Amino acid sequence: MTNPTKTTIPMSDKLAGVRYELRGKVLAAAEKIEAAGEKVLKLHIGNPAPFNFHAPESLHESVAAHLRDAQGYTSSKGLLSARTAIVDNLTVRGVENIKADNIFMGNGVSELIVMACQALLNNGDEVLIPAPDYPLWTAAVRLAGGKAVHYLCDEAEDWFPSVDDMRAKLTPNTKAVVLINPNNPTGAVYSEDRLKEIATFAAENNLVVFSDEIYSRIVFDDAVFIPMAKIIQDLDSRVLCMSFDGISKNSFAAGFRCGWMTLSGDLDGAADYITGLIMLASLRLCPNVPAMFAVEAALTQPDGMADLLAPGGRLYEQRALAHRVVNSIPGMSCTMPKGAFYLFPKFDPKALDIGNDEDFAMGLLQEHKVMIVPGTAFNYPTEDHFRIVFLSEIEELDMAVNAIKTFSIARQG
Numbered sequence: 001m002t003n004p005t006k007t008t009i010p011m012s013d014k015l016a017g018v019r020y021e022l023r024g025k026v027l028a029a030a031e032k033i034e035a036a037g038e039k040v041l042k043l044h045i046g047n048p049a050p051f052n053f054h055a056p057e058s059l060h061e062s063v064a065a066h067l068r069d070a071q072g073y074t075s076s077k078g079l080l081s082a083r084t085a086i087v088d089n090l091t092v093r094g095v096e097n098i099k100a101d102n103i104f105m106g107n108g109v110s111e112l113i114v115m116a117c118q119a120l121l122n123n124g125d126e127v128l129i130p131a132p133d134y135p136l137w138t139a140a141v142r143l144a145g146g147k148a149v150h151y152l153c154d155e156a157e158d159w160f161p162s163v164d165d166m167r168a169k170l171t172p173n174t175k176a177v178v179l180i181n182p183n184n185p186t187g188a189v190y191s192e193d194r195l196k197e198i199a200t201f202a203a204e205n206n207l208v209v210f211s212d213e214i215y216s217r218i219v220f221d222d223a224v225f226i227p228m229a230k231i232i233q234d235l236d237s238r239v240l241c242m243s244f245d246g247i248s249k250n251s252f253a254a255g256f257r258c259g260w261m262t263l264s265g266d267l268d269g270a271a272d273y274i275t276g277l278i279m280l281a282s283l284r285l286c287p288n289v290p291a292m293f294a295v296e297a298a299l300t301q302p303d304g305m306a307d308l309l310a311p312g313g314r315l316y317e318q319r320a321l322a323h324r325v326v327n328s329i330p331g332m333s334c335t336m337p338k339g340a341f342y343l344f345p346k347f348d349p350k351a352l353d354i355g356n357d358e359d360f361a362m363g364l365l366q367e368h369k370v371m372i373v374p375g376t377a378f379n380y381p382t383e384d385h386f387r388i389v390f391l392s393e394i395e396e397l398d399m400a401v402n403a404i405k406t407f408s409i410a411r412q413g
């Protein structure tokens with residue numbers, strides 16, 4: 001029987017302004033092409049497993065061996081043995097005096113980003129977020145009633161964050177600053193000097209520092225990843241530092257959904273906020289328990305990552321190929337990523353006779369069945385960038401980046 005009074009069901013007002021375009025319009029178009037039986041080369045999402053990057057055996061073995069110990073809830077902060085392994089790993093990285101009690105495990109860093117924003121922000125509070133960003137940060141701030149204010153990362157300076165732009169965008173409502181290091185989508189790895197500048201800026205303005213370090217082990221060449229918690233510790237700043245890391249990228253175990261958030265710096269000043277975090281962590285009872293048994297293995301067992309990142313290694317060679325081909329395209333340029341597994345090339349819409357980044361992504365998909373993500377999906381202010389993930393095996397990556405080349409050259413007549 002039809003119901004004459006039936007109405008539509010709208011999403012809540014809380015979701016106004018919340019977007020996640022990484023799985024948006026271009027993906028929907030790609031799915032249509034696939035449904036029609038054609039293959040799409042996917043350079044759009046940082047999910048290592050489908051590209052034959054596998055978590056080390058030791059992680060699988062540890063999870064399998066402990067499955068029977070994983071039936072009950074754990075502490076709401078997560079498994080103690082995992083948090084203890086994280087403390088030890090931080091000590092090796094020069095971050096001292098962290099207690100397991102100051103670590104919260106989550107179902108991926110994603111859950112913890114949302115939790116950290118929900119517990120901190122009142123309506124109208126502002127958070128400085130990089131442009132380009134990882135869009136969950138912007139979405140999480142908006143969902144929590146806050147306002148995402150984007151500061152620029154400067155392409156001309158290897159995509160380093162502009163502290164001048166942070167300063168220009170500071171208001172009395174600014175509560176926190178986000179950095180993503182190593183960076184998705186630009187591949188930048190920040191220097192000690194720039195991290196110190198950001199820490200000093202945060203201290204001067206009483207800002208919480210959210211440091212998203214999910215790619216902390218994926219660095220190339222002479223780049224060195226320095227944990228923000230170490231910078232803040234060494235400066236002895238009165239700043240609360242929240243560092244985010246996990247096994248999704250560093251151990252190629254994205255599907256395990258396991259990440260952690262470490263609190264350091266001025267914990268006394270943050271006591272009330274921490275009470276809020278504990279409340280939110282308790283409301284979700286605890287994170288997925290089997291996956292937490294992978295953490296100790298991930299942080300202590302050899303895993304071959306160094307080989308993948310060195311000349312001759314898959315990640316190294318795939319990065320080199322993608323960077324070389326993109327930079328050989330007239331009207332296109334791209335910095336060399338020093339970390340993570342993304343390229344964020346710039347193109348000249350006039351030279352390519354193409355309206356904007358979304359037209360570029362759609363055109364490439366329709367004509368060559370290659371999928372990339374438009375730069376504006378990362379809250380980048382101009383419509384002339386896109387992101388490539390260089391995880392595909394070299395033959396497929398070669399085809400895909402050369403399709404980008406063919407597409408771009410054809411448009412230049």
Ligand code: PLP
Nearest residue numbers: 108109110134184214246248259
């Ligand atoms: N932060 C950044 C910068 C990311 O790129 C990603 C995933 O791509 C995440 C967080 C989410 O990580 P997780 O799988 O731990 O939820």
